[in-house]
Every structure is written in C-alpha cells, then in structure tokens.
Amino acid sequence: MPKVSKKDAKEQAALQPVPMVMDADDDNQPSTSSAKATTKFPPMSVFDQNGRKIEFRRVTVPQHRMTPLKTAWLSLYQPITDNLKLDMRMNLKTRKVELKTTPQTKDPGHLQKAADFVHAYIMGFEIADAVALLRLDDLYIESFEVKDVKTLRGEHLSRCIGRLAGKSGKTKFTIENATKTRVVLADSRIHILGSYQNIRIARDAICGLILGSPPGKVYSKLRSVCSRLNSSY
Incomplete structure (x- = not known):
C-alpha cells in the first residue's frame, strides 16, 4: 500500500463533504446536533396587577408554639385576610407563617402590622390583646x-x-x-x-x-x- 504524505491527507480531508447540521428552530428539518433544546420562561414578576411591588414577611414559629398556632389559626387568619386584605399561609416544612400583599391591599404598612400581630401571639399574648396591634398605631x-x-x-x-x-x-x-x-x-x-x-x-x-x-x-x-x-x- 503506497504511503500518503501529510500534505495529501489534508487535501483529501478538505475535499470530503461536511455533514449539515440544521438549526433546532427549523421545523422542516430535524436537528442532528446532540445539544438539547431548553425551554425559556419569562422571569416571574414581583409586581401585582396595579403595578405595585408584592412584598413578603415571614414569621418563624418555635416548635413548642406550633400546636397553639394550629388551634387558633382561624382566629388569626380572619382579621388578616378580611380586614387587612393580605394573603397568609403556614409553611409546615420551614415552620414559618408567610404573609404577602395582594392587589386589594390598600396600605403597604398593613403587612408589618400583620407580622407584629402573628409574632405577638407566638410570644404568648392572647389574641384579644394582640389584635390591638392591628387597630392602634402607638402600641x-x-x-x-x-x-x-x-x-x-x-x-x-x-x-x-x-x-x-x-x-x-x-x-x-x-x-x-x-x-x-x-x-x-x-x-x-x-x-x-x-x-x-x-x-x-x-x-x-x-x-x-x-x-x-x-x-x-x-x-x-x-x-x-x-x-x-x-x-x-
């Protein structure tokens, strides 16, 4: 078998046809590339329908206060959702009460009031005493x-x-x-x-x-x- 020089091998490689790789966005031809197409989602907006920024508060609940919190959940939930127009939920995995503003929230300061109200109950105050934090500003x-x-x-x-x-x-x-x-x-x-x-x-x-x-x-x-x-x- 005759020996082929390096120069001739390069020329032969240049003459061979190059396989065509179609773009992944082309619907007519399937793609031959090994790269997987990734779906791009729009970034999650932190603004509500009125264009106001959605704010959050998280109140940590100690282990010994979880049972009283579950027992009095409805008494805590109604003033916050009905009067202050906030969203409230309990995250059992992280043991935190999460509060969030809604498009119906009139005053952004209500979020801090609700967080103080929940925190006061977790400290040990009665709901009838802690609810005064929602009604009065100088407490x-x-x-x-x-x-x-x-x-x-x-x-x-x-x-x-x-x-x-x-x-x-x-x-x-x-x-x-x-x-x-x-x-x-x-x-x-x-x-x-x-x-x-x-x-x-x-x-x-x-x-x-x-x-x-x-x-x-x-x-x-x-x-x-x-x-x-x-x-x-």
Whole structure:
C-alpha cells in the first residue's frame, strides 16, 4: 500500500463533504446536533396587577408554639385576610407563617402590622390583646431577659420568676392593670405589650422586683407614678 504524505491527507480531508447540521428552530428539518433544546420562561414578576411591588414577611414559629398556632389559626387568619386584605399561609416544612400583599391591599404598612400581630401571639399574648396591634398605631412590644437586669442562676432565678408572677399571678395582674399593659413571663424572658410610656413604667416595676425590692414597695411606687401620670392628662 503506497504511503500518503501529510500534505495529501489534508487535501483529501478538505475535499470530503461536511455533514449539515440544521438549526433546532427549523421545523422542516430535524436537528442532528446532540445539544438539547431548553425551554425559556419569562422571569416571574414581583409586581401585582396595579403595578405595585408584592412584598413578603415571614414569621418563624418555635416548635413548642406550633400546636397553639394550629388551634387558633382561624382566629388569626380572619382579621388578616378580611380586614387587612393580605394573603397568609403556614409553611409546615420551614415552620414559618408567610404573609404577602395582594392587589386589594390598600396600605403597604398593613403587612408589618400583620407580622407584629402573628409574632405577638407566638410570644404568648392572647389574641384579644394582640389584635390591638392591628387597630392602634402607638402600641409596641418590648422583650428582655432576667439576666439583662441581674445575673441569676438555679433556684435564685426560679424565686425571681415566682416573685414577678406572685401568688396566683397577683403581682403580674397588678402591674398590668396599673400600667395598662400586658405582660408575658416566658421562662426567663419577659414580653411587655403597650404604649411606649406605659411599657417604661411596667419595665421599671419589673426591674425593681428582679433586683430584690419587696412587692409592697414596688406597689406604692407604681401607684404614685400612675396617679401622677393620670393627673397630667
């Protein structure tokens, strides 16, 4: 067999016909390429029908609050969807309550109000108390721990929490009624719901009890502060 030089091999390769590859968009001829055609979707819009941006809020739910949340779901769902015109759902996989604005939402600030309302119930407030966050604008929630005021451990911490609650909750109810606030004692965490000035008065009374002041002394100081506050109005 005669030897073929490199130059002749290149010339013969150039003379051979090249297979034609049709475009994948051509409907008349099938494509011979191995590349797979990918379907392109338009990007998902983050705007509603009125051209306003769709906003989201997600509230994380602890494991121990999942059962109470499921029990009171309808009581939470109706004010948010009927009054505020928001969408609300529970994501069981991520354990979060998801809120979203709709084209019927009149005020974008309602989304933050709804998130505060759900978060207040998760903290331990009653629905009748937490719903005030939807109706009034000057209500807030303040949270702190006992160790933020004084470092206590073991039985000292237990006695401090018992002193805050009082016998059958008497001390806590007295602070709530005097300052027009709502107080939740969740282990070593304390949550206070109310106006800014009333929260400050209730916080001072609770801090006095944590530092060891007798309940009688705290009550007398609370009465003088509340009477002075009511007289100013």
